[in-house]
Amino acid sequence: MDLQDKKTSELSCDLHDNSDKNERKLALSHKILMSVEKPGRYVGGEVNAVMKDPSKVEVRFAFCFPDVYEIGMSHLGIKILYGAFNQVPYFWCERVFAPWVDMERQMVEHNIPLYALESGDPVGEFDFIGFTLQYELSYTNVLRMLELAGIPLRAADRKDLHNIVVGGGPCACNPEPLADFFDIFFLGDGEEVDLEVMELYRQCKKEEKGKEEFLRMAAQIEGVYVPALYDVAYNPDGTVRSYTPREGAPAVVKKRVVLDMDSAYYPEAFPVPMIEVVHSRIAEEVLRGCIRGCRFCQAGFLYRPFREKSIDVIDAQCRALCASTGYDEISLSSLSTSDYSRLNELIDRLHQWTEKDKVSLSLPSLRVDGFSPELMERIHSVRKSGLTFAPEAGSQRMRDVINKNVTEEELLHTVDVAFTEGWTRIKLYFMIGLPTETKEDVLAILELGKKVVDAFYGNKEKPKGKAVEVALSAAAFVPKPFTPFQWFGQDTMEVLREKQRELTGNVRSRRISVSYHGAKTSFLEAVFARGDRRLCAVMEKAVEMGLHFDGWDDQFDFDKWMEAFEACGIDPAFYANRTRGLDEVFPWDHLDYGVTKEFLKAEYERAYKGLTTPNCREKCANCGALCYKGGLCVEKREDMV
Amino acid sequence: MKNVRIWFKKVGAARYISHLDLTHCMARALKLSGLPVWYTQGFNPRIYMTFAMPLSLGTSGLRECMDIRFTEDGAPLEGVAEKINAHLPKDVVVWGVTEPANKLDAIAFARYGIRLETEGSALLKDKIQGLFARGPVTVMKHGKKGDKEFDITPYFSGMGMEELGAGCLALTVRLPCSVSGGVNPGLLLEALKSYEGLEPCGEITREMLLLEDFSEIS
Numbered sequence: 001m002d003l004q005d006k007k008t009s010e011l012s013c014d015l016h017d018n019s020d021k022n023e024r025k026l027a028l029s030h031k032i033l034m035s036v037e038k039p040g041r042y043v044g045g046e047v048n049a050v051m052k053d054p055s056k057v058e059v060r061f062a063f064c065f066p067d068v069y070e071i072g073m074s075h076l077g078i079k080i081l082y083g084a085f086n087q088v089p090y091f092w093c094e095r096v097f098a099p100w101v102d103m104e105r106q107m108v109e110h111n112i113p114l115y116a117l118e119s120g121d122p123v124g125e126f127d128f129i130g131f132t133l134q135y136e137l138s139y140t141n142v143l144r145m146l147e148l149a150g151i152p153l154r155a156a157d158r159k160d161l162h163n164i165v166v167g168g169g170p171c172a173c174n175p176e177p178l179a180d181f182f183d184i185f186f187l188g189d190g191e192e193v194d195l196e197v198m199e200l201y202r203q204c205k206k207e208e209k210g211k212e213e214f215l216r217m218a219a220q221i222e223g224v225y226v227p228a229l230y231d232v233a234y235n236p237d238g239t240v241r242s243y244t245p246r247e248g249a250p251a252v253v254k255k256r257v258v259l260d261m262d263s264a265y266y267p268e269a270f271p272v273p274m275i276e277v278v279h280s281r282i283a284e285e286v287l288r289g290c291i292r293g294c295r296f297c298q299a300g301f302l303y304r305p306f307r308e309k310s311i312d313v314i315d316a317q318c319r320a321l322c323a324s325t326g327y328d329e330i331s332l333s334s335l336s337t338s339d340y341s342r343l344n345e346l347i348d349r350l351h352q353w354t355e356k357d358k359v360s361l362s363l364p365s366l367r368v369d370g371f372s373p374e375l376m377e378r379i380h381s382v383r384k385s386g387l388t389f390a391p392e393a394g395s396q397r398m399r400d401v402i403n404k405n406v407t408e409e410e411l412l413h414t415v416d417v418a419f420t421e422g423w424t425r426i427k428l429y430f431m432i433g434l435p436t437e438t439k440e441d442v443l444a445i446l447e448l449g450k451k452v453v454d455a456f457y458g459n460k461e462k463p464k465g466k467a468v469e470v471a472l473s474a475a476a477f478v479p480k481p482f483t484p485f486q487w488f489g490q491d492t493m494e495v496l497r498e499k500q501r502e503l504t505g506n507v508r509s510r511r512i513s514v515s516y517h518g519a520k521t522s523f524l525e526a527v528f529a530r531g532d533r534r535l536c537a538v539m540e541k542a543v544e545m546g547l548h549f550d551g552w553d554d555q556f557d558f559d560k561w562m563e564a565f566e567a568c569g570i571d572p573a574f575y576a577n578r579t580r581g582l583d584e585v586f587p588w589d590h591l592d593y594g595v596t597k598e599f600l601k602a603e604y605e606r607a608y609k610g611l612t613t614p615n616c617r618e619k620c621a622n623c624g625a626l627c628y629k630g631g632l633c634v635e636k637r638e639d640m641v
Numbered sequence: 642m643k644n645v646r647i648w649f650k651k652v653g654a655a656r657y658i659s660h661l662d663l664t665h666c667m668a669r670a671l672k673l674s675g676l677p678v679w680y681t682q683g684f685n686p687r688i689y690m691t692f693a694m695p696l697s698l699g700t701s702g703l704r705e706c707m708d709i710r711f712t713e714d715g716a717p718l719e720g721v722a723e724k725i726n727a728h729l730p731k732d733v734v735v736w737g738v739t740e741p742a743n744k745l746d747a748i749a750f751a752r753y754g755i756r757l758e759t760e761g762s763a764l765l766k767d768k769i770q771g772l773f774a775r776g777p778v779t780v781m782k783h784g785k786k787g788d789k790e791f792d793i794t795p796y797f798s799g800m801g802m803e804e805l806g807a808g809c810l811a812l813t814v815r816l817p818c819s820v821s822g823g824v825n826p827g828l829l830l831e832a833l834k835s836y837e838g839l840e841p842c843g844e845i846t847r848e849m850l851l852l853e854d855f856s857e858i859s
Contacts (some may be wrong), residue, residue: 024731026653026654033657034699039698040658040659040662044654045654045655045730047728047730274654274655274666274730276661323673325669326668326669326670326672326728358672358680
């Protein structure tokens with residue numbers, strides 16, 4: 001039979017048509033791609049990836065995520081900003097992810113520079129190289145990526161108005177351990193400020209201005225922190241004495257806030273990865289901020305004020321994203337989605353079309369007290385694989401200290417509902433090493449686990465023929481800037497290990513399993529979370545020693561890290577374990593996230609007295625976020641009039 | 642209900658995604674196409690798709706096919722390809738839509754093109770000819786029941802060879818390829834490595850899926 005006789009539609013496939021005229025060139029050879037794990041990470045070519053003609057754009061932005069593709073592609077922030085930047089015809093934003101160690105080796109061996117996924121062009125050719133700073137243990141990857149791109153690490157060594165290295169995200173609230181490497185940090189919501197800085201760059205380029213002038217002008221934009229414009233002085237005891245701005249930079253840099261979530265930019269499409277990533281689904285941000293004020297939680301303070309999107313807007317955005325991605329799951333995302341004021345109404349509205357379109361809804365962040373049978377009925381499509389809650393601490397005393405505002409009764413009621421609804425696997429997240437914690441508080445984690453098991457056996461409507469499994473997971477607490485615990489000295493690794501032993505050595509039920517996560521990584525995280533500029537030298541040393549992917553257990557090398565600290569003559573315990581005086585100047589005191597230091601201090605003191613603070617909906621705690629005059633802060637005021 | 646055969650190619654960047662990832666790409670594109678595709682009727686309904694033969698990671702496919710079903714008997718096939726292509730990654734392209742003539746499990750062979758390239762002008766062609774002239778060429782074949790020694794000579798000795806330039810060779814070979822198993826064209830690369838110490842860049846393309854009589858499936 002002649003191949004050409006086959007009745008096909010008008011399209012035909014030429015056997016030798018292996019090189020389309022408009023085929024996108026891959027940055028890496030077939031041989032290299034075949035020598036690494038998951039080559040799909042490195043090839044781009046996804047649906048909705050934005051391609052532009054480089055000759056027709058004026059500013060090119062390499063959006064770098066300092067971890068592997070599967071993690072970066074699951075991150076919401078990059079999707080929002082990628083869309084926002086690419087909406088502007090003369091900007092082109094492309095994605096860059098950290099090559100995993102096998103590919104990194106290949107790139108070094110073959111002298112292949114880090115490249116952007118869309119065009120395949122080397123990152124060194126870009127105007128902006130932007131990093132999202134989500135996690136302290138990704139900092140070495142940031143420097144490693146600059147190195148792979150062939151860009152000088154230190155900002156001072158990059159003289160021209162080109163390769164401007166910028167960073168944003170939660171860790172930008174204390175970016176000092178990275179201050180020497182970055183030109184600009186963006187504080188707060190990036191949707192507007194990033195674009196303003198890109199626009200300024202475009203103008204400066206046209207007017208042939210230099211990098212220094214550009215940075216001076218950028219520092220005048222609200223939400224822009226140019227670290228080079230601040231001189232730091234230290235006290236003899238090693239603490240910070242002062243930050244002094246130069247060249248007209250503001251003494252205090254205010255974070256930017258997008259107040260109206262309904263009119264804020266939200267993408268109608270985002271690149272759909274061809275390979276499986278961590279979250280293969282649509283993320284719809286339903287609200288920003290959190291009303292809770294848990295004292296350990298940095299995000300809860302950084303993202304104030306609490307702002308919701310309207311149901312109409314969420315509905316329209318979900319429809320658009322379903323139509324552009326083909327995903328069959330929508331995750332209603334936020335720091336605490338059960339705090340959305342009209343959640344049941346929202347879900348009912350979405351169900352008007354999602355069920356017909358075979359799209360399921362999921363709620364990634366349910367509070368113990370936000371789980372109702374009514375809600376479960378609406379989210380019946382949630383797979384019954386397991387339920388996760390985060391009581392955070394075992395004893396009520398401890399939960400009061402951290403202001404979790406969840407009672408044991410509520411937790412037991414919730415798991416009882418879950419058992420009735422057919423769940424048998426419950427995972428509970430805790431922290432150990434919290435301020436004022438005693439041995440009794442640690443053991444209370446096990447007691448709580450036992451009570452959950454008992455609740456299962458006491459439930460008459462529990463699933464038949466199945467055993468209950470309760471997994472208790474304990475992470476080591478890391479004190480973070482802009483939280484009431486920012487003064488607290490982290491438990492030493494020895495103390496944390498002792499607490500871990502208490503947990504694992506006292507399990508009395510076969511239905512309970514206990515796991516904990518590394519004291520060493522938490523220690524390092526604590527060092528960099530509250531570190532200052534002197535840590536830049538350690539970062540540089542660590543990268544020189546080949547450290548990277550510190551957040552991955554199989555790559556983390558604690559001993560090498562200690563060598564790096566020693567080589568630089570820096571004691572990491574000074575940053576991690578030292579309890580600060582209430583009058584100490586912090587390396588982030590010149591950055592303003594709305595929440596005042598006085599408020600945090602008051603909360604710190606209330607914590608030690610075991611006093612809780614009501615959530616923002618119940619009563620305004622005067623945290624300072626009212627200064628933005630938006631969100632729940634203002635709604636509350638109107639109610640009170 | 643109407644059975645529909647979708648013909649596509651998987652090239653370029655899409656070569657590097659697994660078969661499972663390809664099924665997800667197709668499912669999303671079919672969902673967005675608005676075509677009257679039939680869903681399985683189980684507890685978790687999903688679009689019914691049967692792929693002829695999975696492609697190994699890294700292998701291009703030019704005339705691959707998969708079957709779906711339309712809920713309407715009279716649904717036209719015109720315009721179907723365009724509707725799916727609008728939502729597929731650029732390197733997965735539907736180029737034909739037909740009503741199936743053969744069953745997918747009638748596939749018995751596949752024709753592969755192997756493009757070998759080495760740096761410098763190593764005499765690739767001579768080396769390959771020499772390799773099969775010497776007698777059995779055994780490599781480890783990775784199968785479900787573990788690894789076993791396997792002589793690839795009968796499968797590769799008669800392949801077509803064309804020199805495309807210094808150090809660049811295009812091979813054409815027909816190999817068994819069916820639901821009950823097959824011979825992986827990559828075994829040739831393993832043999833070149835273990836027998837000749839050669840590790841050329843080898844790009845493999847499955848050019849066609851064939852029936853028992855070597856005619857293309859339709």
